[in-house]
Amino acid sequence: MKEIIRDNMNNDIVIVAKNRSKRPMDKVAIQIEEETTLEYDKECPFCRGNESYTTNERFKIEDEVGWLVKSVDNKFPIVDELPGEVYGLHEVMIDTYRHNGSFYNMSEDEFKNMFSMYKDRYITLMSDENIEYVSIFKNFLRKSGASLIHPHSQIISLSILPPDIENEIEISNRYYRDNDVCLYEEIIKNEIENENRVIHNGSYFLVIVPYATKYSGEVRIIFKEKIGFEEINEKHITELSKIFQKLFKKLYNMSGYNAFNLCIHTHPLKVESKKNFNVHMHIIPRKYSFGGFELGTGIYVSSINPEELAKKLKF
Amino acid sequence: MKEIIRDNMNNDIVIVAKNRSKRPMDKVAIQIEEETTLEYDKECPFCRGNESYTTNERFKIEDEVGWLVKSVDNKFPIVDELPGEVYGLHEVMIDTYRHNGSFYNMSEDEFKNMFSMYKDRYITLMSDENIEYVSIFKNFLRKSGASLIHPHSQIISLSILPPDIENEIEISNRYYRDNDVCLYEEIIKNEIENENRVIHNGSYFLVIVPYATKYSGEVRIIFKEKIGFEEINEKHITELSKIFQKLFKKLYNMSGYNAFNLCIHTHPLKVESKKNFNVHMHIIPRKYSFGGFELGTGIYVSSINPEELAKKLKF
Numbered sequence: 335m336k337e338i339i340r341d342n343m344n345n346d347i348v349i350v351a352k353n354r355s356k357r358p359m360d361k362v363a364i365q366i367e368e369e370t371t372l373e374y375d376k377e378c379p380f381c382r383g384n385e386s387y388t389t390n391e392r393f394k395i396e397d398e399v400g401w402l403v404k405s406v407d408n409k410f411p412i413v414d415e416l417p418g419e420v421y422g423l424h425e426v427m428i429d430t431y432r433h434n435g436s437f438y439n440m441s442e443d444e445f446k447n448m449f450s451m452y453k454d455r456y457i458t459l460m461s462d463e464n465i466e467y468v469s470i471f472k473n474f475l476r477k478s479g480a481s482l483i484h485p486h487s488q489i490i491s492l493s494i495l496p497p498d499i500e501n502e503i504e505i506s507n508r509y510y511r512d513n514d515v516c517l518y519e520e521i522i523k524n525e526i527e528n529e530n531r532v533i534h535n536g537s538y539f540l541v542i543v544p545y546a547t548k549y550s551g552e553v554r555i556i557f558k559e560k561i562g563f564e565e566i567n568e569k570h571i572t573e574l575s576k577i578f579q580k581l582f583k584k585l586y587n588m589s590g591y592n593a594f595n596l597c598i599h600t601h602p603l604k605v606e607s608k609k610n611f612n613v614h615m616h617i618i619p620r621k622y623s624f625g626g627f628e629l630g631t632g633i634y635v636s637s638i639n640p641e642e643l644a645k646k647l648k649f
Numbered sequence: 650m651k652e653i654i655r656d657n658m659n660n661d662i663v664i665v666a667k668n669r670s671k672r673p674m675d676k677v678a679i680q681i682e683e684e685t686t687l688e689y690d691k692e693c694p695f696c697r698g699n700e701s702y703t704t705n706e707r708f709k710i711e712d713e714v715g716w717l718v719k720s721v722d723n724k725f726p727i728v729d730e731l732p733g734e735v736y737g738l739h740e741v742m743i744d745t746y747r748h749n750g751s752f753y754n755m756s757e758d759e760f761k762n763m764f765s766m767y768k769d770r771y772i773t774l775m776s777d778e779n780i781e782y783v784s785i786f787k788n789f790l791r792k793s794g795a796s797l798i799h800p801h802s803q804i805i806s807l808s809i810l811p812p813d814i815e816n817e818i819e820i821s822n823r824y825y826r827d828n829d830v831c832l833y834e835e836i837i838k839n840e841i842e843n844e845n846r847v848i849h850n851g852s853y854f855l856v857i858v859p860y861a862t863k864y865s866g867e868v869r870i871i872f873k874e875k876i877g878f879e880e881i882n883e884k885h886i887t888e889l890s891k892i893f894q895k896l897f898k899k900l901y902n903m904s905g906y907n908a909f910n911l912c913i914h915t916h917p918l919k920v921e922s923k924k925n926f927n928v929h930m931h932i933i934p935r936k937y938s939f940g941g942f943e944l945g946t947g948i949y950v951s952s953i954n955p956e957e958l959a960k961k962l963k964f
Contacts, residue, residue, distance in 0.1 A: 335733035338809070347812060349727055349735055357725045358694065359796045379673065410672045412664055412942060412950050418650035420664055471941030479940025481672045488942070494653070496946030497662060549944075597945025618944060625794025626786030627727060627803070629864075629933060630912025631811030635727050 339546035339636075342521060343614075344502050346548045348634045355637040367475050369591045370434045370483055380484035382431035392425055393454050395447045403447045404428050405455050405489070412490060422491040423459055427451050429472075429485040436474065436485050437582040438591065445575035449566070452487065456600070457564045459491040466495045466604050470563075475593035478620045487596070495602050503602060506610040518612035522558060530641040533581065534649050536573050541581065543644040548634035550622050551589075551643065553581065555615040563600040563613050584647045585619070593620040654861035654951075657836060658929070659817050661863045663949045670952040682790050684906045685749045685798055695799035697746035707740055708769050710762045718762045719743050720770050720804070727805060737806040738774055742766050744787075744800040751789065751800050752897040753906065760890035764881070767802065771915070772879045774806040781810045781919050785878075790908035793935045802911070810917050818917060821925040833927035837873060845956040848896065849964050851888050856896065858959040863949035865937050866904075866958065868896065870930040878915040878928050899962045900934070908935035 337350045379387030382400050394404035404427075411424035429448045430440060440448075452470055459468045472487040473480035480486075509517035525532055525542050533553065534541040540556045547554075555577065566574075585592070597616045601607050628634050652665045694702030697715050709719035719742075726739035744763045745755060755763075767785055774783045787802040788795035795801075824832035840847055840857050848868065849856040855871045862869075870892065881889075900907070912931045916922050943949050 335731040336728050336735050338734040347809075351725075351727050354725045354727070357796045360791075360798045410666075410669045412666050412669070413651050416650040419653040420651050467946075469942060469946050471945045473940040476675075477938055479938045479943075481674045483675045490942065492946075492948075494662075494948075496948050498945065498947035501947070595941035595944050597941050599945065616945065618941075620938070623792055623794045623935070625788040626910035626912050626933075627784060627805065628794075629910050630786045630813065630914065630931065631782075631784050631807075632813035632816070633807075633809075633811050 341544060341546045341548065342517065343505065343544075344498065345505060346546070346634060347632070348546045348548060348636045350637075351635050352637050352639070354635060367477075367483070367591065367593075373432050373434050375433045375484070378433055378482065378484050380426070380428045380482060380486055381433050388426075392458070393427075393451060395450065400431065402431055402444070403451045405451055408488065413492060421493040422465060423462075424488065424490045425455060425459075427455060427487040427489060429487055433484050436591075437578060437594075437596075438586040440485075440579065440582075442572075442575045442579050445578050446571055448487070449571045449574055452489070452598075453564065453566055453571070455489045459489060460564060460603055462491060464493050465491045467492045467499060467602050468563075468600060469496065470598040470600070472596040473593075474595070475591075475620075477593035478595045478618075480593075495605065499599060499602060502599060503605060503607050503611055506607070510610045516560075516610050516612075518556060518610070518614075522556060522612075531644045533584075533644050533647045534577060536577060538570050538573050539577060541577060543640040543647070545640055546636070548628070549616075549618045550636060550638045551619040553585075553617040553647070555617070557613040560608055560612060562608070563598065580649045581617075581647065584649060588646055589619065589621065594618060595620065656859060656861045656863065657832065658820065658859075659813065660820060661861070661949060662947070663861045663863060663951045665952075666950050667952050667954070669950060682792075682798070682906065682908075688747050688749055690748045690799070693748055693797065693799050695741070695743045695797060695801055696748050703741075707773070708742075708766060710765065715746065717746055717759070718766045720766055723803065728807060736808040737780060738777075739803065739805045740770060740774075742770060742802040742804060744802055748799050751906075752893060752909075752911075753901040755800075755894065755897075757887075757890045757894050760893045761886055763802070764886045764889055767804070767913075768879065768881055768886070770804045774804060775879060775918055777806060779808050780806045782807045782814060782917050783878075783915060784811065785913040785915070787911040788908075789910070790906075790935075792908035793910045793933075795908075810920065814914060814917060817914060818920060818922050818926055821922070825925045831875075831925050831927075833871060833925070833929070837871060837927075846959045848899075848959050848962045849892060851892060853885050853888050854892060856892060858955040858962070860955055861951070863943070864931075864933045865951060865953045866934040868900075868932040868962065870932070872928040875923055875927060877923070878913065895964045896932075896962065899964060903961055904934065904936065909933060910935065 388406040390407040392405045394401040405425045408424040408426045413422035469490045506517045531543045595618045703721040705722040707720045709716040720740045723739040728737035745759045784805045821832045846858045910933045
């Protein structure tokens with residue numbers, strides 16, 4: 335008997351097939367990227383001291399030695415400012431000056447600087463009145479789509495509303511119409527009550543393993559308050575930094591130096607959604623690959639037990 | 650200036666950013682799975698002679714030496730026959746008895762046997778009146794989701810209609826209502842007229858590089874006739890086998906021993922769609938990984954020139 339579960343935020347369909355993790359596997363050498371130990375690499379365009387490689391510095395936080403984080407124009411942008419069917423800015427936000435920095439080893443202070451930069455760049459990019467949406471995301475290691483190892487995040491403003499955001503907004507609006515209550519408030523309430531999938535219940539953020547997700551091992555961080563990403567203050571940034579520092583230590587202890595993506599789902603800028611939609615983050619490990627079944631049908635298969643995973647990651 | 654293009658079959662949004670293929674990359678050792686040379690591996694559950702590893706043989710084609718292709722129950726099924734929210738059968742179809750066989754080196758006769766098996770299993774699995782859809786797909790190498798290297802395809806019957814198929818059917822129905830002509834016939838006509846994205850224009854099948862697709866390097870094979878997959882006859886199977894044999898030689902010469910998926914989009918069994926929808930196949934190379942932008946927005950980025958790719962693969 336197979337159960338179908340649905341991701342309550344986006345309606346993704348997931349078939350629960352727990353035995354599939356027991357499949358025999360060929361003994362194939364799996365690429366694990368080696369952990370970098372160098373704090374500085376003279377060929378890396380994102381290292382402190384190699385400023386000549388990058389153009390148009392947009393933001394930085396410095397100490398007496400030099401910059402700690404900075405944001406620069408992406409030299410190979412997905413969107414640009416020239417008039418066209420889609421328009422926007424694309425910046426690379428360097429998470430830390432340390433070449434060997436990563437979410438797995440960054441200090442709370444490093445995270446604080448990074449999130450302060452996220453906020454600054456978000457406010458700047460959202461201020462253009464032609465922009466419908468600002469996307470913040472991060473690729474870590476090649477398997478997640480990263481081309482360079484130096485830890486960096488990206489921010490892209492878009493003159494169109496992305497389909498995945500439109501879908502989440504539609505679902506939350508429908509939920510409100512049908513139930514007269516916000517979907518995200520319900521999720522927060524239910525997950526805290528249920529407890530089993532909660533990794534951490536903070537003052538401002540709830541960290542959970544979603545009941546259903548197409549991505550095996552996904553962790554979700556939900557803003558408890560109905561605020562825009564531009565409204566995060568020192569308290570939010572401090573809690574978020576503590577959370578990231580602890581969560582990624584747990585992830586490292588569990589699975590090692592793994593590729594992952596971070597995707598922040600913020601509010602659309604021209605569609606009213608603050609009443610029904612809470613900012614949230616998807617942290618997606620890239621250990622597994624979808625197969626032809628997923629690519630050919632849009633149905634996903636989960637062999638993970640969310641409660642067990644939450645237990646392992648709890649703090 | 651960035652252009653947005655849409656996949657006409659499924660409405661996927663793609664931003665064309667041709668310069669992105671020039672991004673600098675870290676010199677990371679990329680895992681290329683080694684090409685297997687053994688025709689027989691005593692530990693492989695799918696090798697001829699190792700029948701004790703598999704259960705419930707459902708179909709086979711034999712010659713005087715033994716079976717050439719066979720279909721068996723998947724021991725780790727995504728769906729099963731027990732009553733539940735989703736129900737169906739899941740078989741593994743072994744493409745060839747040769748452990749070192751692959752689409753890159755299979756003969757026309759091997760492909761013929763494989764497609765005859767696809768047809769036989771499709772007819773059997775579609776005959777259950779509770780089934781809404783039968784999905785045929787293939788994963789080759791670990792990056793595509795395959796757990797075993799011995800070349801095999803899979804077939805799954807489902808008591809639900811997959812969202813991706815529902816979406817394609819809706820789009821083709823809408824196109825018919827708006828234009829009074831079948832979308833797939835229009836695509837076939839336009840691609841043949843335009844010529845530049847045609848890899849091969851056969852009697853029964855058109856092989857193209859799609860104008861827009863979320864998967865860099867995808868090749869699509871469209872049935873020219875409005876027939877169900879169960880209706881393919883000897884002539885179709887012969888042409889399809891020649892096409893696969895030539896296409897995968899070309900792909901091998903271009904990119905080597907690469908991971909890929911094959912997804913066959915057949916007709917839903919309970920929703921009338923034969924008037925507006927042609928069976929087609931998606932061949933998806935798994936050389937590239939989506940990044941956080943794609944996972945977080947549902948917008949895809951293409952740096953490929955479909956006309957150039959079609960020219961390289963033309964036969």
